[in-house]
Amino acid sequence: MSATEIRAPAPAAGSRLWPRLLHHGRELGTFAGLIGLSIALWIATPHFLTASNLVNVVEQSTIIGIIAVGMTFVILTGGIDLSVGSLVALSGIAFGSAVQAHAPLAVAILVGLCAGLACGVVNGLLIAFGRLPPFIATLGMMSVARGLALIISDGRPISGFSPAFRGMATGDLLGVPAPVILMVLLYAAAHFILTRTVLGRYTYAIGGNEEATALSGVNVSAYKIVVYAIAGLLSAVTALLLAARLDSAQPIAGINYELDAIAAVVIGGASLLGGSGSVVGTLIGALIMSVLRNGLNLLGVSSYVQQIAIGAVIIVAVLVDMALRRRAPFPRGTSA
Amino acid sequence: MRGIRKAFPGVLALDGVDFDVDEGEVHVLLGENGAGKSTLMKILSGAHRRDGGTIQVNQREIDISSPRAAREAGIAIIYQELTLVPQLAADENIHLGREPTRGPGIVDRAGMRSRTRALLDMLGATFDVATPVGQLSIAEQQLVEIAKALSLDARILVMDEPTSALTERETHALFTVIRRLTAKGVAIVYISHRMDEIFEIGDRVTVLRDGRHIATLDVRSADRRELVRLMADREVDEQVPKSMVPRGTELLRVQGLSRRGVLHDISLSIHAGEIVGVAGLLGAGRTEIARAIFGLDRSDAGELYVRGRRRRIRSPRDAIRARIGFVTEDRKGQGLVLGRSVRDNIALPVLPLLQRFGYVRRRAEHALTDRLVRELRIHTPSAEQLAINLSGGNQQKIVLAKWIACNSDILILDEPTRGIDVGAKQEIYALLGALAARGVGILLISSELPEIVGLSDRVLVVRGGRIAGEFARADATQERVLACAVGA
Numbered sequence: 001m002s003a004t005e006i007r008a009p010a011p012a013a014g015s016r017l018w019p020r021l022l023h024h025g026r027e028l029g030t031f032a033g034l035i036g037l038s039i040a041l042w043i044a045t046p047h048f049l050t051a052s053n054l055v056n057v058v059e060q061s062t063i064i065g066i067i068a069v070g071m072t073f074v075i076l077t078g079g080i081d082l083s084v085g086s087l088v089a090l091s092g093i094a095f096g097s098a099v100q101a102h103a104p105l106a107v108a109i110l111v112g113l114c115a116g117l118a119c120g121v122v123n124g125l126l127i128a129f130g131r132l133p134p135f136i137a138t139l140g141m142m143s144v145a146r147g148l149a150l151i152i153s154d155g156r157p158i159s160g161f162s163p164a165f166r167g168m169a170t171g172d173l174l175g176v177p178a179p180v181i182l183m184v185l186l187y188a189a190a191h192f193i194l195t196r197t198v199l200g201r202y203t204y205a206i207g208g209n210e211e212a213t214a215l216s217g218v219n220v221s222a223y224k225i226v227v228y229a230i231a232g233l234l235s236a237v238t239a240l241l242l243a244a245r246l247d248s249a250q251p252i253a254g255i256n257y258e259l260d261a262i263a264a265v266v267i268g269g270a271s272l273l274g275g276s277g278s279v280v281g282t283l284i285g286a287l288i289m290s291v292l293r294n295g296l297n298l299l300g301v302s303s304y305v306q307q308i309a310i311g312a313v314i315i316v317a318v319l320v321d322m323a324l325r326r327r328a329p330f331p332r333g334t335s336a
Numbered sequence: 337m338r339g340i341r342k343a344f345p346g347v348l349a350l351d352g353v354d355f356d357v358d359e360g361e362v363h364v365l366l367g368e369n370g371a372g373k374s375t376l377m378k379i380l381s382g383a384h385r386r387d388g389g390t391i392q393v394n395q396r397e398i399d400i401s402s403p404r405a406a407r408e409a410g411i412a413i414i415y416q417e418l419t420l421v422p423q424l425a426a427d428e429n430i431h432l433g434r435e436p437t438r439g440p441g442i443v444d445r446a447g448m449r450s451r452t453r454a455l456l457d458m459l460g461a462t463f464d465v466a467t468p469v470g471q472l473s474i475a476e477q478q479l480v481e482i483a484k485a486l487s488l489d490a491r492i493l494v495m496d497e498p499t500s501a502l503t504e505r506e507t508h509a510l511f512t513v514i515r516r517l518t519a520k521g522v523a524i525v526y527i528s529h530r531m532d533e534i535f536e537i538g539d540r541v542t543v544l545r546d547g548r549h550i551a552t553l554d555v556r557s558a559d560r561r562e563l564v565r566l567m568a569d570r571e572v573d574e575q576v577p578k579s580m581v582p583r584g585t586e587l588l589r590v591q592g593l594s595r596r597g598v599l600h601d602i603s604l605s606i607h608a609g610e611i612v613g614v615a616g617l618l619g620a621g622r623t624e625i626a627r628a629i630f631g632l633d634r635s636d637a638g639e640l641y642v643r644g645r646r647r648r649i650r651s652p653r654d655a656i657r658a659r660i661g662f663v664t665e666d667r668k669g670q671g672l673v674l675g676r677s678v679r680d681n682i683a684l685p686v687l688p689l690l691q692r693f694g695y696v697r698r699r700a701e702h703a704l705t706d707r708l709v710r711e712l713r714i715h716t717p718s719a720e721q722l723a724i725n726l727s728g729g730n731q732q733k734i735v736l737a738k739w740i741a742c743n744s745d746i747l748i749l750d751e752p753t754r755g756i757d758v759g760a761k762q763e764i765y766a767l768l769g770a771l772a773a774r775g776v777g778i779l780l781i782s783s784e785l786p787e788i789v790g791l792s793d794r795v796l797v798v799r800g801g802r803i804a805g806e807f808a809r810a811d812a813t814q815e816r817v818l819a820c821a822v823g824a
Contacts, residue, residue, distance in 0.1 A: 197694045198687045205684055208673035215632075215670055216685040216738065217656035275675045 026269035026276075029324065030284045033317065037288060041295035048298055055177065061290035062179040065283065066238045067257055068264040069190045070120075070231030072282045075265050076194075077227050078207040078274025079134035083123060083141035084235045084261060088254030089149040091116040091236035096158030096249035105165055113236045119145055120232020124225030138228075142258070149251040159248040169244035179241055186234070190279045203227060207274025263310070264289055267317040288313065341388035342375055342547075349375045350547045352389070357492065357523045362514060364534045364555070365527045367544035368567055368785065368818065373527050376544070377494050380525075381413040382406035393492070412485030413494040416501075418477050422470030427452035429469055430484040455483040459513050475506035482513065493517065494525040499533060500619055511537050529617050529822050531560050543567055561819075568785065568818040583793070584608025586644065587777040588660070588746050590629060593638030598624050599801045602638070606746060606777035611768065613792030614781040615817050621801040622781045623665055626748045629779075630655045630662040642746070656685060658746075661739025665750040665781075667728070671735040674724040678716050679705045681723050682737045708737040712767060729760020736767065747771065748779045753787065765791060785814040797821050 041048040067084050074081045095112030103111065119141060126137040171178040194200035202223045205213040214220045235254075243249040268285030270277020292313060296306045342350040350372045357363040365373045378384040380391070382403040390397055393409045400406050406413075420429045427448040428435075436444040436451075452465045461479045469477050478498060485493055495514075499507045514524055514537060528534060534541055534555060541558060543550040543566040550566050586607050593602040599621055606612050616622045627633045629640065631649040640647050642658045649655045655662070664670040672681055682705045683690060690701045705719050712733045716726055723734060732752060739747055749768075753761045768778060768791060782788050788795055795812040797805040797820040805820040 196696055196698075198691045198696060199694060201680060201684070201687055201696065204676060205673045205680070208675045209669070211670050212673055213684065215630075215652050215662065215664065217653045217742075218684070219653065275673070 027281045045298045057294045059177045061286045062183045064260045065286040067261040068282045070234035071261040073227045076203045076207045081231045082138040082258045085254035085257035086142045086145035087116045087235035088239045090145040091239035092243045092249035093149045093153045116232040116236025120229040124228035128221035128224040153251045157248045157250040166244045338390045353549045359521045360518045361539045362524045364538040364541040371544040372547040410491035412490035414481045420469045426465045426480045474501045492523045496527045564819045568814040581609035581772045589641040591639045595635045608775040610793045611778045613788035613795040615788050616798035620798045659744045660746045661744030663749045672723045677720045679719040686741045729756045745776045750781045
């Protein structure tokens with residue numbers, strides 16, 4: 001009896017904290033996975049937990065991390081985008097060609113971004129109005145964009161960019177690398193969009209129940225196009241980052257990036273059926289992949305074995321997620 | 337079948353029903369939508385388990401625990417929605433899952449074809465057994481289903497409204513097939529609403545109402561009016577409140593709405609404060625009227641006037657802009673995003689009004705959604721609760737809240753109380769009354785006659801895609817409405 005008396009005032013604080021924590025249960029689980037992995041690597045190798053290595057890990061994650069932001073939007077609507085890797089190549093080559101044509105840097109950047117954006121819009125049009133399954137539309141775009149990149153560049157890399165541009169990848173602010181700052185800003189913006197704006201609400205609603213969303217008067221087609229455009233644009237941002245880092249734009253860049261990005265989103269707890277997930281989860285998912293690669297490198301594990309480890313992590317992450325979901329108070333529809 | 341009982345959460349679907357069918361007989365099962373016919377047949381075919389009662393086949397008591405057990409007992413059911421694989425040919429469909437083989441894994445296609453041919457010949461069908469069934473007409477597909485049942489040695493064949501998608505000629509051809517089958521001693525359970533058919537094909541008829549056995553009659557000694565009375569004769573639920581609201585200005589007028597093969601020359605009007613009931617059998621075109629008004633299906637002809645002005649409505653967005661709301665029949669599939677919160681669901685159609693530069697104004701959103709949760713008494717621990725965790729009644733209130741949030745003053749409700757327990761139904765009724773009192777015009781589509789008769793100021797009856805009758809409140813009795821709906 002005394003216990004209940006003591007507990008009585010607690011709900012005031014608890015009612016705020018607990019629902020919020022439970023609300024983010026999925027992200028917390030993924031975060032616990034990241035921490036656990038880091039602790040294991042810290043024990044296994046002294047080189048892991050050094051400031052320079054950690055900065056390196058985060059910097060390594062920016063390439064897939066930024067693509068995965070766009071992929072999160074797409075997957076939340078219940079779609080998929082297989083073309084992002086090829087769009088990295090095409091956007092980079094578009095940028096490089098503009099530089100070769102002596103366009104001012106700002107214009108060249110704009111050309112690169114527009115290439116990715118335009119292809120994303122085409123994906124969206126094919127899906128929204130052509131009624132193609134996203135898998136098919138973006139599979140086609142994956143091949144077309146890669147081919148365009150090879151044709152425009154004649155299969156050769158484009159190199160020799162200005163130091164100002166390369167600063168985008170090599171610069172830093174108070175010791176934090178520029179790409180990391182860019183990635184953090186993009187994640188913050190995406191998180192804001194998904195949680196606070198109409199676009200975000202519709203993104204979740206379309207993935208949760210497209211028909212109900214359309215019946216609520218939402219222009220589902222238009223929002224799908226926007227979502228694929230975002231994915232295309234962020235592929236282009238990644239392309240510029242990659243070109244700056246390597247001082248080279250390559251027509252064979254970005255191969256398999258789509259799979260890594262999907263993996264980051266899925267490890268982050270999003271459902272491929274759409275309607276659930278978050279960019280916070282995706283960020284953690286991208287970091288897990290990066291930490292794993294880094295740790296295995298430090299441990300001297302061969303890159304062949306690394307492939308197996310990453311595949312296993314994806315499978316285990318989703319198995320755990322599904323087991324938790326079944327146990328959670330989320331009953332399947334009660335029959336009437 | 338003796339004393340069959342079946343309860344679903346919130347409803348007793350069957351309450352001690354007796355039913356029997358003899359060799360070579362066509363026994364018609366008659367009842368309104370929701371009377372329990374389908375549930376009874378699903379129990380017979382093993383799709384549902386009974387909660388009480390016994391089933392005997394050939395004087396031997398058996399336990400039908402699964403569709404397979406039903407099949408072994410010689411029972412086959414032919415659903416309204418056919419269950420064939422459209423890409424496969426007739427012979428492949430008939431032998432699906434039990435293909436005859438020649439050697440390991442090698443299908444004996446010739447054997448399948450000749451057996452299928454023999455079955456179809458017996459049914460008087462002439463189409464090619466190798467045609468993918470998707471390319472056959474509905475009537476032909478039905479024959480494939482029947483052939484499949486016969487190939488499984490079915491002695492009891494249940495047909496659920498088999499003529500609902502058939503033309504008159506096909507119907508007569510089907511009757512010929514049924515007579516051939518009964519001549520061979522097959523027992524037929526025939527579910528139908530259509531009076532004409534009952535008298536043409538039936539030997540006996542059993543009437544169900546509200547999950548209870550009402551009467552079993554010899555068809556020769558029954559007459560139409562008596563059957564309608566037996567189906568409908570029910571106390572009007574006194575709990576259903578009658579709203580007494582003065583009729584206001586005309587909100588919606590539909591003129592000559594047509595959609596080829598579905599709707600023919602539908603005209604109706606709804607005034608402020610008025611509840612217009614729409615009755616009719618399943619498949620009569622009630623939902624199709626709602627879909628056409630809401631811009632979900634394109635219509636071939638017809639005009640819509642909203643508040644006296646002609647409007648073209650081509651999409652749900654147009655309809656919502658005209659302040660029309662549509663509570664669909666399929667709450668979970670079309671009404672709600674189940675994995676999102678109560679708040680997100682209510683706000684979904686009004687976000688354009690709650691945003692500034694794309695940013696959702698949270699304070700306005702919370703004020704609106706909290707107010708509606710309170711006003712509609714949506715029972716939920718908080719507005720952040722996921723919609724999937726709420727009961728059917730509360731989910732339906734969320735859907736209503738969406739349209740109230742949009743200030744819709746024309747509401748179309750399709751089966752708003754389906755699958756909802758009695759208490760929640762009362763709350764929904766009270767809510768509809770309150771909305772009408774506030775000047776909302778309501779088009780209420782329902783299969784529950786007491787609901788239609790109890791709530792409506794006027795009742796429209798739809799039959800075969802046409803408005804077959806209109807009753808003022810004083811004239812709208814369940815018996816009259818039902819008689820009009822079945823065409824008796």
